Amino acid sequence: MKKYIKIIAFILVLALAVTGVCKILKFKHVDGIYPLNRFYDLPENSCDVMFFGTSHAFEGINPAVLWREHGIPGFVLAGSSQPLWSTYYYINEALKYQDPEVIVMDIDSTYYKDEYQVEDELGTAYSRIVKNTIGLKLSLDKWEAVKVSSPPEYRLELMLGFPTYHARYNELGVQDFTGAWERYPDHWKGYCEHTGHQYFAATDVSKATDRKPMSPKAEEWFYKILDLCEEKDVQLVLVSIPYCCTNVEQYVYNTVEDIAKERGVPLVNCNTDRSLVGIDYGADMGDDQHLNYKGATKMTHFIGQYLKENYELEDKRGTSDIYDSWVENEAFDAEAHNLIK
Amino acid sequence: MNFNSYEFLVFLPVVVLLYFILPKKIRWVWLLISSYFFYMCWNASYALLIATSTLITWLSGLLIERAGKKEDEKKSKRLKKLWVALSFTLNLAILFFFKYYGFAAESLNALFGVKFFTLNFDILLPVGISFYTFQALSYTMDVYRKELPAEKNFFFYALFVSFFPQLVAGPIERSSNLLPQLKTPSSPNGENIRKGLLLMGYGLIQKMVIADRIAIFVNTVYNSNVRMQSGSVLLLATLLFGIQVYCDFCGYSNIAIGAAQVLNIKLMKNFNRPYFAVSIRDFWRRWHISLSSWFKDYLYFPLGGSQKGTVRKYINTFIVFIVSGLWHGASFTYIVWGALHGLYQILGDILRPVRNFLKKLLHIEDGRFATRLLQMGTTYTLVNFAWIFFRANKLSDAFTIINRIFTNFNLAAFWAKRDMLSIMSGAEYKVMFIALAVLLIASLLSSRFNVRERIIKQPLWLRWTVYITIVLVILIFGVYGPDYVASDFIYFQF
Numbered sequence A: 001m002k003k004y005i006k007i008i009a010f011i012l013v014l015a016l017a018v019t020g021v022c023k024i025l026k027f028k029h030v031d032g033i034y035p036l037n038r039f040y041d042l043p044e045n046s047c048d049v050m051f052f053g054t055s056h057a058f059e060g061i062n063p064a065v066l067w068r069e070h071g072i073p074g075f076v077l078a079g080s081s082q083p084l085w086s087t088y089y090y091i092n093e094a095l096k097y098q099d100p101e102v103i104v105m106d107i108d109s110t111y112y113k114d115e116y117q118v119e120d121e122l123g124t125a126y127s128r129i130v131k132n133t134i135g136l137k138l139s140l141d142k143w144e145a146v147k148v149s150s151p152p153e154y155r156l157e158l159m160l161g162f163p164t165y166h167a168r169y170n171e172l173g174v175q176d177f178t179g180a181w182e183r184y185p186d187h188w189k190g191y192c193e194h195t196g197h198q199y200f201a202a203t204d205v206s207k208a209t210d211r212k213p214m215s216p217k218a219e220e221w222f223y224k225i226l227d228l229c230e231e232k233d234v235q236l237v238l239v240s241i242p243y244c245c246t247n248v249e250q251y252v253y254n255t256v257e258d259i260a261k262e263r264g265v266p267l268v269n270c271n272t273d274r275s276l277v278g279i280d281y282g283a284d285m286g287d288d289q290h291l292n293y294k295g296a297t298k299m300t301h302f303i304g305q306y307l308k309e310n311y312e313l314e315d316k317r318g319t320s321d322i323y324d325s326w327v328e329n330e331a332f333d334a335e336a337h338n339l340i341k
Numbered sequence B: 001m002n003f004n005s006y007e008f009l010v011f012l013p014v015v016v017l018l019y020f021i022l023p024k025k026i027r028w029v030w031l032l033i034s035s036y037f038f039y040m041c042w043n044a045s046y047a048l049l050i051a052t053s054t055l056i057t058w059l060s061g062l063l064i065e066r067a068g069k070k071e072d073e074k075k076s077k078r079l080k081k082l083w084v085a086l087s088f089t090l091n092l093a094i095l096f097f098f099k100y101y102g103f104a105a106e107s108l109n110a111l112f113g114v115k116f117f118t119l120n121f122d123i124l125l126p127v128g129i130s131f132y133t134f135q136a137l138s139y140t141m142d143v144y145r146k147e148l149p150a151e152k153n154f155f156f157y158a159l160f161v162s163f164f165p166q167l168v169a170g171p172i173e174r175s176s177n178l179l180p181q182l183k184t185p186s187s188p189n190g191e192n193i194r195k196g197l198l199l200m201g202y203g204l205i206q207k208m209v210i211a212d213r214i215a216i217f218v219n220t221v222y223n224s225n226v227r228m229q230s231g232s233v234l235l236l237a238t239l240l241f242g243i244q245v246y247c248d249f250c251g252y253s254n255i256a257i258g259a260a261q262v263l264n265i266k267l268m269k270n271f272n273r274p275y276f277a278v279s280i281r282d283f284w285r286r287w288h289i290s291l292s293s294w295f296k297d298y299l300y301f302p303l304g305g306s307q308k309g310t311v312r313k314y315i316n317t318f319i320v321f322i323v324s325g326l327w328h329g330a331s332f333t334y335i336v337w338g339a340l341h342g343l344y345q346i347l348g349d350i351l352r353p354v355r356n357f358l359k360k361l362l363h364i365e366d367g368r369f370a371t372r373l374l375q376m377g378t379t380y381t382l383v384n385f386a387w388i389f390f391r392a393n394k395l396s397d398a399f400t401i402i403n404r405i406f407t408n409f410n411l412a413a414f415w416a417k418r419d420m421l422s423i424m425s426g427a428e429y430k431v432m433f434i435a436l437a438v439l440l441i442a443s444l445l446s447s448r449f450n451v452r453e454r455i456i457k458q459p460l461w462l463r464w465t466v467y468i469t470i471v472l473v474i475l476i477f478g479v480y481g482p483d484y485v486a487s488d489f490i491y492f493q494f
Helices: A002-025 A034-040 A063-069 A085-098 A124-130 A140-149 A152-160 A174-178 A218-232 A249-261 A293-310 A321-336 B005-020 B024-040 B045-069 B073-113 B127-142 B152-164 B175-183 B190-222 B231-262 B280-286 B289-303 B310-328 B334-348 B352-361 B369-391 B397-405 B411-415 B418-419 B426-448 B450-458 B460-477
Strands: A049-052 A074-076 A100-105 A236-238 A268-269
Touching: A002 A174, A002 B460, A049 A085, A063 A074, A063 A293, A063 A321, A085 A100, A085 A140, A085 A218, A100 A293, A124 A152, A124 B231, A140 A152, A218 A236, A218 A249, A236 A249, A236 A293, A236 B450, A249 A268, A293 B175, A321 B418, B005 B024, B005 B231, B024 B045, B024 B152, B024 B175, B045 B073, B045 B127, B045 B152, B045 B411, B073 B127, B127 B175, B127 B289, B152 B175, B190 B231, B190 B426, B190 B450, B231 B369, B231 B397, B231 B411, B231 B426, B280 B289, B280 B334, B280 B369, B289 B310, B334 B352, B334 B397, B352 B426, B369 B397, B426 B450, B450 B460
Parallel strands: A049 A074, A049 A100, A100 A236, A236 A268
Antiparallel strands: none
């Protein structure tokens, strides 16, 4: 008997040690994985608006501004170049833990054509896929997400997790040991500031009226997202956050808008109607794809007004201490940008 | 399945657990099923081949024993020899077809300037065929030499041939050692389980942390256009390859021996700190021991060994090592490698009076530490020189490498961090060299005392720390996962 107790005790201690090591070595990517960590920490039923999509979303929407101007608790749960199927599973996951009034999804990923995320100048296909799948908590849904996001040879390792990040020992930073980035502490709500500043002469896509179809996989998962929101009785708003959009991309957005109209889902395209947000393409862009802090403030200001006018969203300031992290987040943002309150 | 795979991590505990739960009488059946399952995970049709070799050698055992009972001594001997010859011919023919036909065809084609000998289809090399064929043939010889009675139970004999720990890359066991053990299973032994798991852990570190990491560097250098590499980098790659092939193969053997030990089965030691050898002959008593003793018992001695005069001894030695080279691979580089080792020993023998004279002249005394160091250094150099041929992709590469080491050493290129860092990151080099240091320390310690014995005698907290550290080292520093390209055991192509 004593022998078996010893064996079990050993296995437990071993499991503890391995878990500890995992915690340190895990990926903490700010563009897809870390937002989930902070999301899981949110108090139950505290988030009223959630934002999904690609880097357009996490660099274009600043929940601190939303709280500052309207007292709306928001969270940006997006990933780098996140394809629609990953967004589906992010939304699905979010709805397990929160009960938002409105979900806002940026439609940037609707024109993606690939079967799985591919290699680009920022990383291998594998590293791209990792960012949009590995952060999810272990569940059957995660297995479904992994299956649809990756070719068969990656799937087991993505589910196990450890094989993908065990070799990170030479790139560990403070955030790996504390669990939080210095720039993005515990109260972080998913907004990544793009600190660049470039001037762009953006194409006027308001005249682009042609239609181009989505890729079959993108279309399939776009419909799934619409269905999911209907099923869970959550209001969905589609948005195209300002960037240097091309005509070809706009053609796909036109198709998306057609579908949205059919399903009675509002779509706000800030690229075809520049008066909505009033982006100055000389001052408000970080690069040709993303807004900088000024641009994000304008965008969030606009979306805040839009949501306030069209949906029942209460001002939650001073109502409960479950919103403390939003207060902290707003103060942190204000101080970082020397704003006068 | 590979030893360093997720499947094996599940396979082994299941097999061991059921082995100890099942009644002793049918445990061997479970092992047989598991072993065939293990083998068929590579390719189900391989099972047919191993079954064929099993059948042939099993029958040979029965027939030899029957022939031995005949009244007429002359006839009996002739018949016995016939069965041995048949067994060897058939099995070696199978081995030849799958392993050497392509090489032979290419060579004949080149010789006659034709394409006649090439077949229309690709011949896949079944994993482990060189190992289990030799193991099965040793049984034929052992029955012939009356070292053990023929095994009557075919399936039981099949377990001997296919026993999964050592099926794919050795150690090549003898029937007189393994068969009786498989026949007498015992209860789980805590000490054996601990020691076995420790040995497996060490083997996995050797394979996954050291060998696979070194392989990244060696493969990049040896697979490149070697004419463009500086001699210093080529030398480093060669020395590292010597460590890589040792850790890869010794690691695999350790995992095999450790896994068998968990099942209370003792397999033979396959490596004994080979780079501490004081002569080439000594090296071959420490390297791939199961193979060199196989060649000694089943090729060298039947050829006459050293009993038929010095010249014949040299010829026999040379033959054995050429065959050994060929056993390692169907390519001229392996033949040259084998021939080199044969030549080393022959020349070593011939030049002994010269060595003795030099020793007297320079006051180099036997038995002193400094002398041993000198002998080890010399042996190490000779062995690593031969490794150039073992690893080189073609013969011309080997000669280019040797040339560049001596004429284009270019130490500056070696220090040029940019070149080195293009192969692996600085952190990976650090891990590699720390691991090598640990390997050296472990080797030195094991010459003084039985390391595993010492570990399991320690107090609980220290034991557990060691076990957990081993697991963590493998998990963190092992070369697996998407950051690394998968690398199979080197000896899998044999």
